[in-house]
Structure formats: C-alpha cells, structure tokens
Amino acid sequence: MPPSCLRLHFLSLLLFTSSFLMINALTCRPDQIQALMKFKNEFESAGCNRSDYLNGVQCDDATGAVTKLQLPTGCFTGILKPNSSLFELHHLRYLNLSHNNFASSSLPSEFSNLNRLEVLSLASSSFTGQIPSSFSKLISLTHLNLSHNELTGSFPFLRTLTNLSVLDLSDNQFLGAIPFDLLLTMPFLSHLNLRKNHLNGHIEVPNSSSRLVYLSLGENQFEGHILKPISNLINLEYLELSSLNISYPVDLRIFSSLKALLILDISKNRLLPAGLSSGSDIPPSLESLVLSGCDILEFPNMLKTLQNLHHLDISNNRIKGKVPEWLWKFPRLSIVSLVNNSFTGLEGSSEVLLNSSVQLVDIAYNSMTGEFPVPPTNIIYLSAWNNSFTGNIPLQVCNRSSLRVLDLSYNNFTGPIPQCLSNLKIVNLRKNSLDGSIPDEFHSGALTQTLDVGFNRLTGKLPRSLLNCSFLRFLSVDNNIIEDTFPFWLKALPNLKVFTLRSNRFFGQLSPPDQGPLAFPELHILELSDNRFTGSLPTNYFVNWKASSVKINEDGSIYMGDYKNAYYSYVDTLDLQYKGLFMEQGNVLTSYSTIDFSGNKLEGHIPESIGLLKALIALNLSNNAFIGHIPLSLASVSELESLDLSRNQLSGSIPRELGSLSFLAYVSVAHNQLTGEIPQGPQFSGQAETSFEGNEGLCGLPLQGNCLSPPTQQPMEEDKEEEEGVLNWKAVVIGYGPGFLFGLLIAHVIASYKTKWFVKIVGPDNHKEVDPVSLFMSLDSRCDSFNNKRVM
Template sequence: MSLSRLHSCFVSIFLLFASHVLMMNALVCRPDQIQALMQFKNEFESNGCNRSEYLNGVRCDNATGAVTKLQLPSGCFTGILKPNSSLFGFNHLRYLNLSHNNFTSSSLPSEFSNLNKLEVLSLSFNGFIGQVPSSISNLIHLTHLNISHNEFTGSFPLVRNLTKLSFLDLSFNKFSGAIPSDILFTMPFLTHLDLKKNSFTGTIKVPNSPSSSRLVFLSLGQNQFKGQILKPISKLIDLNHLDVSSVNTTYPIDLNIFSPLKSLLVLYVSRNSLLPSSLNSSDISLHLESLVMRGCGITEFPTIIKTLQNLQYIDLSSNKIKGKVPEWLWKLPRLFQVNLVNNFFTGLEGSSEVFVNSSVQLLDIAYNSMAGEFPIPPTNIIYLSAWNNSFTGKIPLQICNRSSLVVFDLSYNKFTGPIPQCLSKLPIVNLRKNNLEGSIPDEFYSGALTQTLDVGFNRLTGKLPRSLRNCSFLRFLSVDNNKIEDTFPFWLKALPNLQVFTLRSNRFFGQLSPPDQAPLAFPELRILELSDNRFTGNLSPSYFVNWKSSLFKTDEDGRMYMGDYKHAYFGYEDTMDLQYKGLFMEQGKVLTSYSTIDFSGNKLEGQIPESIGLLKALIALNLSNNAFTGHIPLSLANVTELESLDLSRNQLSGTIPRELGRLSFLSYVSVAHNQLKGEIPQGPQFSGQAESSFEGNAGLCGLPLPKSCFAPPTEQPKEEDEEEEEGVLNWKAVVIGYGPGLLFGLVMSHVIATYKLKWYFTQVNPFKLFIFLTMIHALTCRPDQIQALMKFKNEFESPGCDRSDYLNGVQCDNATGAVTKLQLPSGCFTGILKHNSSLFELRHLRYLNLSHSNFTSSSLPSEFSNLNRLEVLSLASSSFTGQVPSSFKVPNSSSPSSRLVYLSLGENQFEGNILKPISNLINLEYLELSSLNISYPIDLNIFSSLKALMILHISKNRLLPLTSDSDIPLSLESLVLSGCGIIEFPNMLKTLKNLHHIDISNNRIKGKVPEWLWKFPRLSIVNLVNNSFTGLEGSSEVLLNSSVQLLDIAYNSITGDFPTPPLNIVYLSAWNNSFTGNIPLQICNRSSLTVLDLSYNNFTGPIPQCLSNLKIVNLRKNNLEGSIPDEFYTGSLTQTLDVGFNRLTGKLPRSLLNCSFLKFLSVDNNRIEDTFPFWLKALPNLKVF
C-alpha cells in the first residue's frame, strides 16, 4: 500500500472516529467541518485538553452539518492566532468562545469579520494585544461581546453597527481615549456594560430621553474620566446595579446624584470621597438592598440609611466614624449583615436591649473603641464579633438562648465576672485577654459542639473541667496565662480531633509521662505548649510514637498533596504565643500551621526520647530551661522541617551530632549552658548563629565561638560508637513494638518554597522491607506470602523495577507474617489486572497503592472485595477503565468499603456513574478523583453522605454550578477545585468552617475575593492563582487578622493598594497583578514571612528596610525608587534578592557581605551607579549575579 493511500486511510478512520464522538451528542457534523476542526486544533499546542474535551464544545446544525458553536475548554490552546487560521473558515458559527486560552502576543485578526453570523463572541483572558480591528463592526448579529482581561490598546472599539448587543464587557484592558457615549447609551438592547480598569478619559454623555437606554448593569471604576461623569449616569433610570468604586473624581460625590435611579438595588461607592451633606440628606433609591461605602473617609454615621427600609447589607468599614451607632439602624426590617469594623465608634445608642429584636444575623463591630456593658445579642444572631474594643461588665447570659450562634468572639476587651455556663452550645468561643474570673464551667455535655475554646490571658483558677472529654469536636484548647492548678490532663487523650493544646504559664504540676510510661496518646495533636509550669519527671522512650495524626498519605513520587496536611490550627481568630527562633512572640489573632512542641521552663529530667525523630515535619522544638541529661538525640536529624531548636540551659553532654548540619531549614539553634564538648558542626545552619547560642559549654570549640579546635576531630572511641548505635536500634525496636502496619512521622503544614510555591510530601517509612532468600531484615513474611508476591509480579511485564524495588514497598505483620502493605514503585507493572490475580490472595492487606502503573484496558476486578481489611486504596493514573465494581456499592463486613478511609481513583478512564457507589463509602476521610474524564458534570451534593470526609480533590473535572445550598460534608478541611472552569466564587464555601486549605486556581472566577473568606477560623493555605479576580473585598486590613499563612493570588488582575498582610504569613505571592502604591511596611513585622513575591506589579516608593529578615524577595518589574537598603545584618537569611526592572539608584549596599546564604542576586535594568563589586566574592553560595 502506498504512503498516500495509507495516509488517506488513516484520515478516514480518524474522521469516522471524530464523527462518532460528535454524534454522541445527537449532533452531526460534515466530514469537511470535522477536518477543519482538527486542523484548527493542530495550529496550537493543546496540552491543556484532549481531543474529547475539545470536541465536547462543538455543536453542528442538524440540517446542514455546519459548525455553529465552538467553545474551547479553559487553557486548551497555546500559540498565536494567525490571520490564515482555519477558524475563519467556519462561516456558519453563531457562538464562539475562546476565553481563558493563551494566545499571548496575538493581535486580533481582522478575519473575524468573516464570521458574520456570530451572535456570541467571547475572547476574554486570552492575552490578546494591540488594537481591536475595525472589521469587528461587521459582526452585526452580535448580542454578546466579551473581550475583557486582555492587553488591548487604542481607542474604544467600533460598535456602531452592533445594534443587537445586549452584553458588552471591555474591562481590564488598556483602552484609552473617550468612550462613544452617544452610541453606547442609545443602543436599543444593551443591558450590561462593563468598562472598568482601563484608561478611558473624557466625559460621559447620556441622551436626555430616559427611554433611549436599557442598561441595568454599569461598571465604570478605575478609569480616568473627567468632569461630571455621574450626572449623566443618573439619566440611566433602569439601572439596578451600579459600581463606581475608585472612580477617582476630583470632587466629592454627592449621593443625591443617584436619586433618579429608582430601580437601583446595589450601589458600590467605596474608596471615593463623599459629600458629607449627602450622607445625611439624600434622595437615593428606597429599593436599595446593598450599600457599600468602605474606605470613604466618612466621619459621621450616614443618616440617609434610615430611609432604606429594604436594606439587607450595609458596609461602613474602614472609615473614621466617631460617636455611637444610632439606635434606629437595628430597626431596619430586612437588615441581615452589618460591617462596622475599623472605625472610631465608642458605643451603641439605646438600652441594653437595643438590638435584641433586630433581624441582623451577621454582626461585626470589631476594632473600634466601644466601652460599657455589652448589649443583649439579636435573637437570630449567627456571627458575633466584637473583639478589640473596651467592653466591660459581665458577658450577657442571653447568649445561652441564641441557638443559631456559631461564632462568638469578645476577645481583647475588659469583661469581668465568670464565664457563662453554656459554652458547650457554641462551636467557636474566643474570650482571650479579658479579666474573667472563677473556673472554666464543667458543663460540657456529651456531644458538645465546641471546636475552639480560647480563654487565655484571664484570671481563671481551679482545674480543667473533666467534662471537656465530651467535646469530641474540640480542635483548639488554650487556657494559657491563667492561674489554673492541676495535673496534666491525660484524660483528654479521648478527644479524637484535638490539634492545639496550650497550658503555658499556669500552675500545672506532676508527671508528663503517662503512669504506664506508654506513648503520649493524643491522636491528632500538632501543637503542645506546656512551658512555664511545674511539670517534673522524665519522658518515656516511646513518648512521641503515637502522634497518629501524623500519618502520611503519599503518591508514587513522594510529593505531598496539600490536602494531606493535618495542620495544627488555632481555632477562630485565636492568639498563640510561641518561643520561636529565640524570640517570644504574640502572633495575634491568627491560625497557624506550625507544628511546635514547647516544654520549656519546667523541671523535666532524664534523656530526651529518641522517638522525637519520628516527628518529621516539626517546625519548632523548645526544651530549654529543664534538667535533661544524656546526649542530643541523633534522631533529630530526621526532623527535616525543623527551623528552630532550643535545648539551652539543661545538663546535656556529649557532642552536637554532625547530622544536624543537614537540616536545611534550621535557622535558629541554641544549646547554650549545657555540658557539651567537641567541634560545633560546620555549615551555614551553625556558623550563622550567634556566639551566645553555644556559650556556657566549656568543651565546645569552632565557629562561631572564638575557641579553635586546633586539630581535626578524632574518631569516637569504639565503645561510644557502639553505645550510639545501640540507642538507634533500641529506638527502632520501640517503634516496631507498637503494632504491625503502623505508619510513622508527623505531617504538618509548614511549607517553605524554593522560590515559587511548591508543596512537597515525603512518605515516612523508616523501616523499608527488604525480602531476599536470606530474610536479612528484622521484619519477616511467611513463605506463602512471599510466593504470592512473586507470583503477582510475574503476572506483568515489569521493566520499570527489579525485585528489590518491588519488595521495598512491602510490609508484613510481625506476628502473623501476612502482607499488610503493598506499594508498587511508579511505572513498575504493565499488563492486565485479571480477576484471578494473586493480588487477591493477600487478604490481610490494609494499605494498597497501585498508582502510576499501566493496567491498560483493565476493568476494576470485583475481587477487590476479597481485600476486606483495606483502609488505604490508591489506584490513580493506572489506566483502569469500565465501571467501579458493585462490591463498592453497599458497605458491609465483606466489602472493602467497610474500612476504607483513603481512596484515590483519579486520572483513569472509568465509565458510567462511578460517583454513586463511591458515595456509599461512608468512612472515607480522603477522596481523590481528579481528571476523571467523565462525560457529565459532577454534582458536589453526591458527596453529602460522606460525613467523615476531610479531604476532597476533584480538580480538572466539570462541576455543576456551585450554589450556596450545596450539601457537602461540613467536616471538609481541604478542598481542591483547580481547573474546573468555575466562573463565580463558590459561596458554598461559607459553610465549611473547618476548612484549612482551599485551591480554586486555574479557573475563570471574576470580581473580587469575598471578605468572608478571610474570616474562616482554620484557613491556612489559599491558592487563587490564574483567575480573573480584580481585587479583595474589604478594607486595607481585610487580611490582617486572617489565619492564612500561605497565600498565592498571582496571575490575576487585582489593582489598588496592597492590603496589610496576615499577622503570621509565611508565604506571600501576588506577582503578575496591577497593585499600586507603596509596599506595606507591615511586612517588617511579619516574623514568620519567608517568601515575598510582589514582582510584575506597579508598586512605587522605596524598598522597605527589612529585606534581610526574608529568605526570598522578588520585587522585579515594578516602579520602585531610591536605593537598595543597606540593612543586611550579620547572619541575614536572604537567599534570593531580585529587584530588577525598577528605578533604583545609588550603590550596591555593602552590607550584602553579611548574606552568607545568598544564592541569587539580580539588580538589572535600574540606574545603579557603582564600581564592580569584587567584595561579593566573599559570599560562599552566590550562583547567579
């Protein structure tokens, strides 16, 4: 057969296949149309979508077979859209949506005019540049035109002929010049017009005839209009939504200007100067339901609000309003949400019952100067926040009758008297830093809802209430800095969810080890803070073994899924004080993902347990000011995330283990005032420390001490080596003794990026099983089990791994010799998994990971039901097809569903309704279903039955619209919805009060990030990268009191000043936005901040003086001025400094010599005038300059 005939045959077969795909939607496309579609696809890189995803967005005319609709999946194409593209041959197109693709550096071809039947054209978020061609005006049938979020320049596009337009969105471009008011406001069908975030100038003219425009939605903010632009707008009498925030008029806005807009329901005028008189007497629409006047410099309470009887939401936050909140506000009949945060209010008018009958359910009056007694809360209140005021008197007992109340925060006030008896009815209670007295009520009934209880910094006495053991939901308990006198509460070990527990600075006494010297058995504990009490005794060798919350869940290559972090958080807006990196810090109202242990300031003695090395992701360890003896545990070298280690003021002896020098994150070490000897380990982790960190040890020598060791260190005596090895083996024996199948380690959420944020995960498996004929390892498998394992291996081609690779993933029960764990190496097996596979003979398996194997064309055998002890099952990316077997459908004693807590099925080719049987796995805590390639959108309500679910990953799937009434498990802690085509912020997140981690990156979400997101009490990691966000709702302090520590809002279109960062931020990335103004100086007070990336924005002003406190600093491509601060102190942590493409002057700072960790330095494209810095040769790690 000739090559040409072969090619022709191939094309025919392919077209036949593609036709079949399209016919499945009951739509028939002509072969020439299918061929053109494939040709169009081949013009671009299309790694972002497969063929079926592409064709899913195609519709053809039933009669003619011509393509009439083309909607590309988000992120499908990358490349340049050329004038000769096959796209312009689809002359019958009526609907074209190319949004959210990457046509970077493409101008808009004039050939779009060929598509003259178009009714809908959406080209947003595509990276188009240049001017919009005039030929666009030939598309006379257009009703919907969206070219927002590109880089278009030039004047307003020609739309004169587009008389059928109802929707026009040009927002977030770089258009300039005047807008054609005479055309826009006379278009007969135009109802939606969005022009915000451009550079339009000139005036706005609206015809006098009120009937000439049908506009109901208008947004004009962030342009450069001149003159009286608001007066013409007032003629648009059909408007119901008007946003003129940040219009930057040169005159204060008179709200009376909006009086003709009788249909107006929503009015945003934030960040404008308002005419004071119009705030007290204004004839604005009485139909208003939402009025947002945030950050307008208002000094008196606006009395115009009194007339707005339909008002549901009022936001006056971040103004300068003084005096008392008027009594009439609470009488508005439909008022639901009130935000008065960050003003100068001194109180509330009226009696103590001023808002008892108010309809308000969400009330935030925090950060004011309110004094006096607290009024009786509204009857239906859900959220009540009044922290950081000066309220006095007793806490009103009526909160005990507020059955809807969820969040109750009166912290940082001056309340006195006892704590109310009804705390167990409330999920979130924060009474921190008041003057409360008496004991904590012993009234926590069985099934109490309490999740967070913070009563720290009061005057409480007595004992810890024993009824706390009934609080099975309790996650955060802080009673620090009181006068409580009690023994250590071992009885709290029954709490399954307790993560943060702090007893600091009380009068606790007695032993810390359980009476039977067993491990400390708090199953979910992450942060244990016991400093400055009177604890005595020693810690048992197995003390840290049973920190079961630390179990790792891994994929095949060892990366950590962000959702696998079982973080230690602080409850709703709690304060956590840490002795960290040698400093005492009050971290403020934050949640934190730090994993910390602080036993300092007690009278503990004996050896530090080697089992401390099991806590792989511990961030800070403080055992100072005790009486510990013996060696520094060698196992500390396994604590790879450790940043702060304080063992000072004990009686430790021996040498400092050289292996500690491998702890790459270790930035603070203190072993001062012990009995240590020998050479201090060399390397940046130790040489950069202060001399005081090693003082008080007469036998220590080497840098940074002035005492030289004179000679290279000698080998330890043989007896000491043997003793050390014996200690390590004993430690292993202790661990092995705690049951077969136990996974070890501590997974915490502190993640430090190596520049751009990456989340790594390392499976902890310290005792890998090597089974050879000699059975040399301490763990043994029965011969029949070894035979079954080898038989299973021989069922497949396994060029990707040899026998040792295979057996490394095997673990057996010590007592029975049965295989309990099997984890295949990535890419190990190729072949079909058959029903009679030897795998199903391994009936004692509890952990099975077959991910990233190649079981091509294998259906999922029903014999998985034989493995009825399975708790962990991972089959992701293994080329499985077909249905999920019926054995998963009904939980019973003979199906794996009865025990499964972890299930990963993503990136396979399953068919049918696979989610329904999964929804019956009611014990699931982790569910990963990314990239399922199913043909229907996922309804998140399908997971409503999974009440124990904590982690849900469903990225790269289509979802049904996410409504606020979605019934998803309230237990969720991690939710990953990356790349799901979401276009509106998911309001259903509001109900997920336990959420630690949210990822909605790579979607198409527009507008502002809602203010309520930052109030989540446990939120630590937020990933909003690559959306269309234009800003963050709220004041400049909207993030200040958030618990978030890792925040990535890069690659959006956010403008304006950058908000004040969260108090305990660790990673902050906002590159590729349009922020302006100065870099907030508050970053200098963020002692946890490690990574700061504000590159590719429009920041101005000087660089802050505190750069040397940060490891990674990227300020590239801004408009910063002045010189680089000469403030890099000795031991500076800076590793990366990029300030290229700014307007910097002066000289290179000589204090850069102190940056011994510096690896990357870029100051290119500035105006720095200096000689070549030969002096930088002293930097040992500099790689890029």
C-alpha cells in the same frame, strides 16, 4: 439580601452554574464520548473521577453532539494546548472550565472553532497573556466570564460580540481606556464587571439609553471626573466604585439621579462631608451602602432617610462618640459593621438592640465601655472584640437559638462563662477576666468548632463533655489556672486541628499510657509550654502525627481554620514566638508549623522521629531536662528556620549535618553540656554569642577566640552507641510505614489572639443558613461587604 442583588446573583448562577446532568450513553454519540475522555486524559485529573467529570456533560437528544461541558472545581491541572480535543466539540453552546489550574496557559486561538458558544466561563483558571483576536468570531456569546486570571492587553475583540448581556473581566491585568462608547451601545449588555485591573482614562456615556443594571469599576486607575457620566446610567441597580484612585472627594449627592439604585459601594474613596450630612439627595431606594475606609469623622446623618437599608458598612473610619439609637430602628436592617472606629458606646438603654431586626453585628475594635447590651432576638453573628466592655456576659446569649458566632475577646468581662456553648459554632472569649471553670455542658451533637478562652482566670479541669464536640477544630485554654493531666482522650475528636495549653498547671506524663506514638488524627497545632509535664518521650513519638490537606487561598496563604457559610467567613488566628522573638501573625499558616514543649520538666532523649516532621520550621524544647545528643535526624527537617534547645543537659557535639539546613536562621543551644567546635557556615557564624554560652566545652565562632586544637573525635564507644540509635530508629520508621510523615505543631500563643472576618450578603430568608455555593459567584464578588481591620 436586596431583591435586585439576589436577582443578579441568581442570574449568574443560572447562566454559569446550572445543575449537573448525568451523561446518558443513549443521547451522546460514541465519537463525542471518545473526544470527551481524550480531553480529560490531556491533564492531570486526580481531582475528579470519570463520574464527576461526566456529570457536567449534556448532549443534544436529536444529534448526540455535546452541547454543554462544565468541569468540577479543581478537576484539571495542566496546559491547555492549541491541539486539545476540546476544540473538536464544535456543537458546544455552554462551556465552563472555571476554577481549574491550566498552569499559566495562554488562551488558544482555537476557541474560535467553538463558534456556537453562548456561555463561556474561564474564571480563576490561571490563564495568562492577551486574548486572541479570534475571540471576535464567537458572535453568539451572551455571557463571557474571564475573571481572576492574569490576562493583559485591551478589548478589540469585543466589537463583534454584540449579543453579550454579561461581561466579567475583573481581577486581571488589562490596560488602557475602557471602550464605553462600544460597551454602552451594546443592545443587550446588562452586567459589566471590570474591577481590579489597570484601566485608566475618562468615561463617556453615549446619549442612547443603556440597559446596564450592574457596573463594577473599583480598583483601577481612572483619571478626571468619571462620576458625572456614570450618574447618567439611570437604570443602574448595583454600582461598585471602591478605590478609584481619583484626586477629588466624592459627593454622594451626585448619585441622586439613580432612582433605581439598590447597592452602592464607594469604599476607600475620600467623601465630601456635605454629602454625608443630608440624605435628601441620596436615592431612598438604597438597600446596601458600603462606606468603609472613607475617612469619615462624624456619624452620617444622611442615613436617616434610608429606611429600606438592609446592609450598612461604615467600618475603618474615624467616627467618634456614640452610635445613635435611631439606627437600630430601621425595619429591614440586617447587617451592620462599625469596625475600627472610635465609638465610645451605644446610645440608649442596655436593651437598645433587643427589638432590632439586625442579624449580623460587628462593633469590634472601638473604645466602647460599660455593660454589654442585650443582643437582638434573631442575632446570628455578634462580634465586639477589642473594646472595653465590663460586667458579666449577658445571659440572654443562651436564649438566642440563631446565634452561631460570639466573639467578645479582648474586653474586661468578669464572672463565669455562660452555660450554653453547645449551640454556638464559634466562641471566642479570649483575654478577659472570666473566672470559674469551663462549663461541662457540651451535649451530644454540639455544634462548637472553635472554643478560645485563653488569658482568663479559669480553674478546674478540661470538661470531659468536649468529647461530644465532634466538629471541634480549634481549642485554646492557654494562660489560665487549669490543673489537669494531658488529655489523651481528646484524640477521639475526628477534626481537632489546634490545641493550646500554654501556661497552666497541667502535669504528668506526655507519653501515651502504652508508650506508643501520640496519635491525634488531624492535629496541626499542639502548644504545651510552661506547664509541669514530666517523663520522657519515646523515640517513635511523632510517627503518627499527620495533617490533612490544607486550604490555599487566592493569595497563596494556607489558613489553619476557615469557617464559611452564606453569612460570614471566620479565620482562626494566633501569635507565635519565632526565632526568639514574639511575632504577630495575621493568620495561622500551616507553613509556620512549630513545636514548643519548652518550660516543662521533660527528660530523656529527644525523639529521633522529630526528623519526620518535614514541614517544621521552628522547634523549641528549651528549659527542660533532655539528655544525650542533638538528634542527627534534625538534618532531615529541611524547612527548619528556628531551633531552640537551650537550658537542657544535652551533650556531645553540634552535628555538622545541621549546616545543610539552608533556611536555618536562628539557633540557641546555650546552657547545655556540649563540646567541640561550633560548625562553621552562615547558619552558625551569624548567630549571637549568647546562643552558645554556658557550654564550657564549645569553641569557635561566634564565641570569642578560636579552638586551640582540632575538634576532639568522639570516643569509639560513643560513636557506636549513636550509630546503633540511628539504626534502631530506621527500623522504627520502616515498621510504622512511610505514610505518617509529619505533624504540624505550633509555638507560643501569647496575649493577642485576633480574628479576621467578612460578611456575605444573604438571601431573603434571614432565619436560615443558606448554601454558600448558591450565593457566592464570581460575577458579583462585590456583594461581599466588609473586612475588619486587625489590631497591630
């Protein structure tokens, strides 16, 4: 990481996340402890216990007054009220409530009672509305972070806060013009982040020299020529101006006066071609340059002069031809993203990357052909998915001890899989032409978390050494020629969440040998369609299926796989068959929980325990030999949207209770032995006629014609049998207890599996993994570098 970026990171780290100190009863007055505990009791605080809470408290040795309070992340949920006990802690100098959920609270004006505050951080805490004018009384503030909320209005409260050195108001809904005449005359302001608001207007820079070294203004709605004034801020080291929404092209030469500039992000703006052809006017000190999404057509020759370059992102452009050989000779180059261009290859020999200092390379989603180059010696992340590389995967990947992520999916590689997967965390070789078997070489303590070898020509059995992969979370072997029985032994893996076997030659029983529930401790996804499984499923089959808590991202999405460290984030994704259609899902969402056992030879009754899977939205049991009635317990699956039971031997009527499933949008029960009238209502009448064909005893809409007589009542014996089955099922549920409510299973994994990733700029020790918490801070969110574009 560039030294200045690192300095900015650690400045924020020291000021906003200083280390927790265990509270000492000898230094904190009893009345202060009482006020602290009263404050905790004002909220739902299941996210932290007493010890966690008090770890972030510090009191003055002399007076016993609380001077510092830092809540653990996710500790509080509830409304921050004006009469909160928090505002009784008048001696606070440091207050950090960030990353909690204050339930759309407005900011109480009573914050002004804490007039000794020097550091105040309320980032990512769900605050809404305008900032009270009383904030102007916090005249001792040196650091103010209100980022990632839903705050509105403008900034009149800032006029009295002349001691500010760090101000972060990013990711809010502030309006109007920025008072640069005020901000740039603040004597101590060095860090200003106003990114992602609704700010507009012109920018004026006063004649007085500004101390500003960090400026982030991207994703606003500026008007006029704002770049020339910014170029007068000659002390800038970090400048982020992405997505400015201005009408004229940006000439990079305008930044030639910024001799101290180390990091420049001008992504998602239109660039003037002349500024890309020559580097004589570009600050040679640049260490990080982000030009993603700038509609660039040719490789920028101006890069030749940037010998200090550490990080380069020119992804999501339209650059053609080959990547020049000189790029890989930069002595400090560590991170390169060329994703989503039209590159056809790399200049030079197959060893062009061998002696490069680069550690993270992403050349995905291009048109590169030929054999894959020998990877760099210190490579950590290597992604080349969606190209046209041929030949064998280079055996040198086995000699790269630093390599953690290898994604060569969607190419034309042939030959065997390298025998060295244990050292890699992420292995994605999907959709190539690899042959042989999956290496049975996973040693004890293997690091593997994701293994995806779907859509190849692999044979043999699943390697039993996978049991050594205690970190394994994602395993996909679909669309190969693997011949094996169902791997009940994988239930020993404590973290396995995703498991897809679709379209192989698996055979035998799906029921455990003891005929009990199928128990995988953390399984979210199981995909078994189009194999040769036989036998029946016991009624308690799904009782022990469960899913651990899932991660909710800032946009509300709940992702299945999420692998983060200081270098990269990697999200596992799949495609689904849903509502009878193949649908591309950008990420595997737990809200898209489905079961698909279709295309096997399963028989017997559909397990009543299917009704326990409350998160299920799609169920596909088609093309089997199930008999009996459609389970009444399906009416309990309230989120169900897609139901396919076609091509079985089901009998009886379609339960009217399914009409209560308000989200049910797709139904197919075609080619069974069902009788009686199709339930009326929007869930059924809106379906195609083909959804009910092949059942001679069915009548009513949407089939042609009406039923000629009232629906036939079920014989009393049949009713009695069904009632007994339901009663027996209730007993099973009581016996197994209410704790095991649902399992998250998934549908068809088709021929496109994609990955989303983005790289974080890292510390100076390029050979060691770094704690991501120490490097990811809200005050410097735009040291985030690049995010590749998915295939659509």
